[in-house]
Amino acid sequence: MNDGQLKNLLFIYENILNEINVGVQVINTQGNTIIYNRKKAQLESMELDDVLHKNLLDIFSFKNRKDSRLLQALENGVSMKNAKQTYFTNKGKEITTINHTYPIVKDGEVIAAVELASDITKFERLKENVLKTGNTRYTFESIIGESKAVKEVIDTSKRAARTSSSVLIIGETGTGKELFSQSIHHGSERSNKPFISQNCAALPDSLLESLLFGTKKGAFTGAIDHPGLLEQAEGGTILLDEINSLNPALQAKLLRAIQEKTIRRVGDTKDKQVDVRIIATINEDPIDAIANHRLRKDLYYRLSVVSIIIPPLRDRKEDIPLLANKFIEKYNYLFHLDVRKISDKVYHLFLDYDWPGNIRELEHAIEGAMNLITDETEIGFHHLPYHFLNKSKQVYSVSSTSQNKNLDEEDLSVKLKDQMENAEAAYIKKVLEKNKNNITHTASVLGISRQSLQYRIRKFNIKESY
Template identity: 75%
Template sequence: MSLEEEVKHLRYLNDIYKSILDEINVGVQVIDQTGNTIIYNPKKMQLESMAIEDVLNKNLLEIFNFKNKKDSRLLQSLEKGVKTNATKQTYFNNKGKEITTINNTYPIVKNGETIAAVEIANDITQYERLKKSVLKTGDTRYTFDSIIGESKALKNVIEAGKRATRTSSSVLIIGETGTGKELFAQSIHNGSGRSHMPFVSQNCAALPDNLVESLLFGTKKGAFTGAIDQPGLLEQAEGGTLLLDEINSLNPILQAKLLRAIQERVIRRVGDTKDKEIDVRIIATMNEDPIDAIANDRLRKDLYYRLSVVSLFVPPLKERKEDIPLLATKFIEKYNSLFQLNIKKISNEVYQLFYEYNWPGNVRELEHIIEGAMNLIIDDDVINFSHLPNHFIHKKKQSPKQSSTSLENSVNEDFKKKLKDYLEDAEANYLKAVLSNHKNNVSHTASILGISRQSLQYRLRKYQIYKQS
């Protein structure tokens, strides 16, 4: 091969190597004998939030901060010939951003002399942040006494929740966003024999698909590049309760794995070959009708049946408006303490608006409205219309106006309902009639209605028509 052909071939290989470094999903950094970076690929730039010009041809210790020089696995490989495999490392870039990686590092040796060192890094910064930000343990301050309301609808759910504290059966809590589903979950845990054990809460919608399995079930060292021995949420909740919020956001494949874990009380870490027994109570929540979630493939039917051994339907605020004064008083007390105010009450005019409003954001929205109003108060000790946040006033104006004219009073009340509410009332009344006609026999009623027994039981619990003993 001529010199020209050899150069051409080297350029060809160089282009291939560069393409590979640009595309692979691991960070690659190489330093020379002086500690200067000579190779720095795009993935490494991404996980360290650095531009190539900030790092290339510059000394490692000038760019990155380690607690000690010896904490740099790359420098240890260069200076001492140390090889490391799947070793966790935390350090900071020049902007102070914390970075956590799992690294493989090794020296590059030629003729017995170390001429460079290479680091292959997997980013687990997101994993570490998820563990800190979305994993909540020990924060179980709520009991059934914390749930505010005297309405019959709410009291029925509280009583059902209290009965659920006697066993370790799975619980499915269904309710719109902002109704207080986690309050019920914590109350069940605190009222049960597991109250002295961990309570672990996880929002399934907050889990990225590429991390969800390892977070739930844990990992075995060597399962994949950068994997370490790490217990998942199911293990961390051992002996206690695991709350899975928005269970219908979980990938169907993982729903199947979760079903196995609940049924057989065993899990297998990602990459492991052995099962591990667990003792965990599962409480799941969702903010949509489970039948709709099943029909739209967001919830496995078999998982629903397993989770809904106990089903609680938390009523929306629009169905228990008589609880608004109690809730409002509690929120005023809370923000009086936080804001060093002395607000005594809410005006009748504001209460009238509250009773007319439909509260799509439920109890959480009511709290935010009161907090917003108390931010606007200067000298008054009563929350008036002028203190209400603009966005609430705007939404209230957009809602259908109510009139006390004789013409409106003469209109049938059914014509004022939203279609969804009307259909639900109609369904509940029809179910009551058919069930009564068949002497409360669920199987016969389901057959007449043309639906499954489980589907009918769900609807009966939803509308609190009939409860199994």
């Protein structure tokens, strides 16, 4: 075989190694890595140059030397099949794999060791999470939608999952804020730790403080030593839904807990360290909430390290068929039905309707319709719940009269709000263009903060247009 043929053969081998869906690593007699394919690099989040030609123990750490299957194969000639192995990279990432490891023997001597690895890290996290919490069920794969609007939100959320920074999720009621919250938790390094959700509007402030921060025995009549939700979520994530429902004093205490990473139980005099990620949701414009004293400005800045704005269903109507089919499938299973689609008339009604209740309202409409179905395989207009049809008629009535000159006050207020938002968006675009898209200068001209301007750019979806 000449040099050209040998180079071609090596090129073919390298391509095959990088295309197979199994991680491959080979070390020589000195323990240095001489082969390291693309899949192995992906599952370990390493670069080729980080590992190749470097000693195994300089890059990876094991509880004991014998826990390294590669070193066992190299030093003792031991072969192991389907053996689970957990170890750490020098970047601190925990890896769990199922390996087939064996020595390469030539003329009676071990000259190298090979490891074929399948990644089960995500499976292990999911399994542990189910065992430890049992109260989360959503991942990014659970999010239904192919519209550009929702894809951008998913991409932003996936990037947020890579860190432990606080997240503020902004969206109307029924848009799926908790779904995104759970997905971020599941996609993060904290996924094998607890996920705890608390609606801040569900309890009075007196109960909510002790629930969040815990109590010290003797703090009040009947009080016992009890950890709060922030302690119970140690190492994991806590979702604070409707954060604008907290009173200012509790918001200040929460801000201190986030900044100092400590909490103090009600009635206690000592602080306790906590490691928990905060995800908060709000169902209104946070700038309006700040202006109306429902949200502290300093807490907003602390929470909105990452801001995620979930679009309402009326802005992603192309996702309605996908969502409707998903809900039909769900209630077919629950109600033992065989519904296959919605009628054309219902489909057009769904597309024309503004869905003030968003995805939750769509699901309830389909659930209500399927409660009225017997043997039919199609949801018709007559199956839709009366309250939904009545609400739809009111919307159509408003829509038709808004085209006339004689508008009543309610119609005018709705129309005025839309006009004001359009004018605001157009003015922001114009000032951005004048200031050559400089956020700081534009915010100064507008008389608002950078944070407020960036929020409005996302809200009005003008980020790509300037």
